[in-house]
Amino acid sequence: MxxxxxxxxxxxxxxxxxxxxxxxxxxxxxxxxxxxxxxxxxxxxxxxxxxxPAQALARAAERVLTGAATTALQYSATDGDPDLLDLVGADLAGRLRLPEPAGRLLVTTGSQQALDLIAKVLLDPGDVAVVESPAYVGALRALAGYQPRIVEVPVDGDGMDTEELARLLRTGLRPKLCYLVPNFSNPSGRTLTARRRVRLAALAARYGFLIVEDDPYGQLRFAGADLPPIAADDAEQVVYLGSFSKLVAPGLRVGYLAAPRWLHRTLTVAKQATDLNSAAVSQRLLVALLADPDWxxxxxxxxxxxxxxxxxxxxxxxxxxxxxxxxxxxxxxxxxxxxxxxxxxxxxxxxxxxxxxxxxxxxxxxxxxxxxxxxxxxxxxxxxxxxxxxxxxxxxxxxxxxxxxxxx
Missing domain, CATH: 3.90.1150.10 (Aspartate Aminotransferase, domain 1)
Known part of the structure; x- marks a missing residue:
């Protein structure tokens, strides 16, 4: 046998x-x-x-594969295509008030890989991870693979209940990270209010946990006023996740993260061991599109x-x-x-x-x-x-x- x-x-x-x-x-x-x-x-x-944007991608593909095929079809740097990093950095410098994005950015194979990398480098079996509840299923799956104790904090009409989180922290809960989708959350559709964003950042600074701010939908607001990301309040306690899956096409599988400098290097090394680098051709296609801000x-x-x-x-x-x-x-x-x-x-x-x-x-x-x-x-x-x-x-x-x- x-x-x-x-x-x-x-x-x-x-x-x-x-x-x-x-x-x-x-x-x-x-x-x-x-x-x-x-x-x-x-x-x-x-x-x-x-x-x-199929037609725009077709035109971009022709330009990329005609003019820079050697680069687009080759292995690339682990942290990402330099031109894409520049474009993402310029965007985040405005939205996150991040004046020096260099050394903080990492292109990932979708934001799902970013979640896996963060869990991989931070969580040992039994560590506490807080999630909003209801929670994005992909986050629950990514975290569960590293055997943490997952604590659910309820969501109401104003997003994650930060006072309930504060109560848990006062009674001894010590998470390593807190995961949430602050804008139009999957699945609740709720948005974390400005007051609660400030409160959450203050709790992270006081109790020493990392906020994982997953924001694939923030640029899809069609009513009301934009709110500043949590990372704008404390870039050293927040890792911000972005993705082009909902903004351009999920088949490209390109996301990114902006991490505190103390975390960025370890995440990059973990990515090297995972997939060497995200697809270079997908990154070059995005560069060709994003280089035209009016488009x-x-x-x-x-x-x-x-x-x-x-x-x-x-x-x-x-x-x-x-x-x-x-x-x-x-x-x-x-x-x-x-x-x-x-x-x-x-x-x-x-x-x-x-x-x-x-x-x-x-x-x-x-x-x-x-x-x-x-x-x-x-x-x-x-x-x-x-x-x-x-x-x-x-x-x-x-x-x-x-x-x-x-x-x-």
């Missing part, structure tokens, strides 16, 4: 993601009219195809308008068709709303299963908590469907409610 090596102990905490399964389902070919209705997804938080500003304006229309279509349809059954707040940006199933009514998992039978996908709230704390919530994404299909998806959700009512 052939013997096999045992898996590492850290794999015990690894769980498959239902969200990745939804992404795969959304990417599958649509059913034709003869086999059933077109599947509609309110589940995965993906940019739609019409958000991709990029116009592209962002178009994305904001696209998501504004879709957010209004989804929340308006829920208010019109599901009043008394499902409640959604009004988002100011991003791609998500955190919907609550009203009582009396089914729990979210029952509703998600019934919705799937009606060919519409939603994600039950317990997916976003290790403690299964959200049995009556759904994450709804308005990013992937045009307004007419969003209305149809809400109609199907209504049918799913009816199916459950008919079944008692």
């Amino acid at each position: 052939t013997s096999r090596p045992e898996f590492a102990a850290r794999t015990v905490g690894m769980r498959p993601s239902k969200l990745r399964e939804l992404v795969a389902a959304a990417a599958a070919p649509h059913a034709d009219a003869a086999s059933g209705p077109e599947p509609l997804s309110l589940g995965g938080g993906l940019p739609p195809a019409e958000a991709f 990029f500003a116009g592209h962002l304006a178009g994305l904001r308008e696209l998501y504004r229309r879709r957010a209004e279509a989804l929340t308006g349809a829920v208010a019109d068709r599901l009043a008394g059954r499902l409640a959604t707040p009004t988002p100011d940006g991003g791609m998500f709303v955190w919907a609550s199933v009203q009582t009396p009514g089914p729990d979210a998992l029952e509703l998600a299963r019934a919705a799937m039978r009606r060919a519409v996908s939603v994600v039950p709230g317990n997916e976003f908590s290790l403690a299964d704390a959200f049995p009556r919530h759904l994450r709804l994404s308005f990013s992937m469907l045009d307004p007419a299909r969003l209305v149809s998806a809400v109609d199907r959700l209504g049918d799913a409610f009816d199916d459950l009512t008919a079944c008692g």
Whole structure:
């Protein structure tokens, strides 16, 4: 009998993601009219195809591969393409008030790699990691692989409850890091208020933990005023994560981080051991696009308008068709709303299963908590469907409610 090596102990905490399964389902070919209705997804938080600047990327690819193919197709520096670092640094110097970004920036293979690298260099088994709750599933997965004790701090209408975090700290909690998505959080859609940003930075300085500020949606605000990043208050206690996945295209797999100088070198060494460097050709394509600031500003304006229309279509349809059954707040940006199933009514998992039978996908709230704390919530994404299909998806959700009512 052939013997096999045992898996590492850290794999015990690894769980498959239902969200990745939804992404795969959304990417599958649509059913034709003869086999059933077109599947509609309110589940995965993906940019739609019409958000991709395909023509601009095609022109950029021609320029890059004609004029600098040797550089674009070769290995590159671990910390990133120098021109891309300059462009990102100039942007962060304004938004983060970071006057000297050199020595702080690292290009990563999506912001998911940044999360993994931070966990890898900071967390030993049993260390405490604080997360907002509900939390981004990818962060829960990235942290869990390093076997920390994950403590969930609730989110309300103003973002993470920093007073609850302060109470936990006063009673002896000593985290190494605190992870959150402060702008239009995935999954809650909530934004951390300016007052709470200042409070969180003060707590990090007092108790000596690192804030991991993940900001993939901050530039997708379509209502209200921008808020300064937490990193603008204390660049030595915050690592700021950015990504071009939602702003240009996720297939490029380019993100970045701005880290305190004391952390940057160790993260760079960890990345060297992980993948040597992020894809040089993707970085050169982004340089070709970002070098034209007028183009990029116009592209962002178009994305904001696209998501504004879709957010209004989804929340308006829920208010019109599901009043008394499902409640959604009004988002100011991003791609998500955190919907609550009203009582009396089914729990979210029952509703998600019934919705799937009606060919519409939603994600039950317990997916976003290790403690299964959200049995009556759904994450709804308005990013992937045009307004007419969003209305149809809400109609199907209504049918799913009816199916459950008919079944008692």
